[in-house]
Structure formats: C-alpha cells, structure tokens
Amino acid sequence: MLRIAVQSKGRLFEETMALFEESDIKLSSHKRSLLVQSTNFPVEVLYLRDDDIPQAVATGVADLGIVGENEFVEKDEDAEIVKRLGFSKCRLSLAMPKDIEYPGLSWFEGKKIATSYPVILKNFMKANGIKTEIHVINGSVEIAPGIGLADAIFDIVSSGSTLISNRLKEVEVVMKSEALLIGNKEMSAENKEVLDELLFRMDAVKTAEDKKYVLMNAPKDKLKDIIEVLPGMKSPTVMPLAQEDWCSVHTVLEEKRFWEIIGKLKALGAEGILVLPIEKMII
Secondary structure (H helix, E strand, C coil): CEEEEEECCCHHHHHHHHHHHHCCCCCCCCCCCCEEECCCCCEEEEEECHHHHHHHHHCCCCCEEEEEHHHHHHHCCCCEEEEECCCCCEEEEEEEECCCCCCCHHHHCCCEEEECCHHHHHHHHHHCCCCCEEEECCCCHHHCCCCCCCCEEEEEECCCHHHHHCCEEEEEEEEEECEEEEECCCCCHHHHHHHHHHHHHHHHHHHHCCEEEEEEEEEHHHHHHHHHHCCCCCCCEEEECCCCCEEEEEEEEEHHHHHHHHHHHHHCCCEEEEEEECCCCCC
C-alpha cells in the first residue's frame, strides 16, 4: 500500500484533493482522520502539517508527500522530487515598510528580518554577502515591523494583499514555489509500480488542462488550408459527411490560442464549430 503524506488543511490541501478526485482516487470525505485509505486504488493518505511532510517522507513514515517547494527547501530533508505539480504557486519575498525608499539589497545590511524560513533567508543573504539579524516567527510574520520586532520580513506572497494591509511592499523575490510530489529514496519495487500508475493518471489530468476538443464542419476544397491552421496532437481527424462537398474535422486546441485559431477557421469557411472540455488526455 502506497502511503502519501498531504497537508491537512489550506489551499494546498484543497488543490491536492481536487487532483486526487480528477485522477479517480476516491477518499472518504466524511470525518477525516489522520490516515485514510482509498476505496478504489492501493494508496492511503496521511494528513500532516506541511512542515512535517518532508521529514515523514525522508524517514519512510510515508512513501510520497505533496508539499510546497518552500517547505521542502527549508527543511532540507533527504527525499527526492518525483514531479512538479504546477499548482499552489507562490513566492518567497523580502518586504519592508512601504514609506521607506528601497535602494537595493544593501539596505538589509545589519537589519532585523522576521521570517518563518530562516534557512532559505540565511542562504540567500550569505550568497549576496549581506549580514542580517534573523528573527524566527511562526505565523503572522507580517505584523513584525509594525510592532517594532523587525525592520523587514521574509515571507510567502501570493496576491500581496496581506502586505498592503500591513503597509509593507515587496522588494525582492528570493524564490518561486509550487507544489511538489516528493518521494522516499528507498521505496519498495511494489510501491514503485503503484507510483507509476499514479503518475500516469496525474499526467493524463495535467495534460488535459487548458485544452479544448473542437469539432467543425469544413468544405473539402478548403480542407488542406484548414489542416495547416490546426496545431493538432499529430494531425486532425477528418470524417466524411452525408453532404458530399463537406467533411467533419476533429482536433484539440490549447485554450490560450483558441480565439486566434477559431477566427482563422471561420475565415476559411468552417461552420458548426463545437467546443467541448477535456477531462483527461492520454498521450
């Protein structure tokens, strides 16, 4: 049985549960306990605090973990990155009172900085040759300058609204973070087989993101021009219609280029364009 450690609450928890659901891994949603077994896949989920997940994976308490890159780097545990998941994105940044002019990194020389990520901050400052005084705070880091505990902060930034409400401004992005799937380096062969199937499902879900399945009717005399416009997986599917001079064309489009391509298709005579969402895609 493959055991996966995940965060017990918060945005990362919600997005992890959504990934499991889309991968057809069913978990009980009622009265969540510390350890929950899937009803249709050989995995069990261990709910932990996010900062406990790297150690749980490194020591073999869990085979896998889904954790923010910031926590993985901060804890520096002996586990490996299996896959970058691409969600729960944020950044770790230095911020200071907004009324003070920022001349550059040299401003932080000799300053007190409050943070929950002392290891990442210490390594960054050392790499830039700057000496600072680091105050470790667990939670509500952003209030430290306002109460005189620190001159600046080093913390997670998503939208920046928390900084604004505390009269702070972001001045340096130290690292960008996203959700990672991390693994124990001594995983058994049996669990690696389960992991391969899990990755196959996750890849199918991620590949389908931001893509649309498009069907259209196209005049046969314009078919070559229409196919040249379409950036299909390999080539679009073309099927005859009852009306002799027309055919049906099926393809997959990336959402970011959707309107650009649809406009070209209409100009070439395509009609009856139908757009459908894609739940999963296996390449």
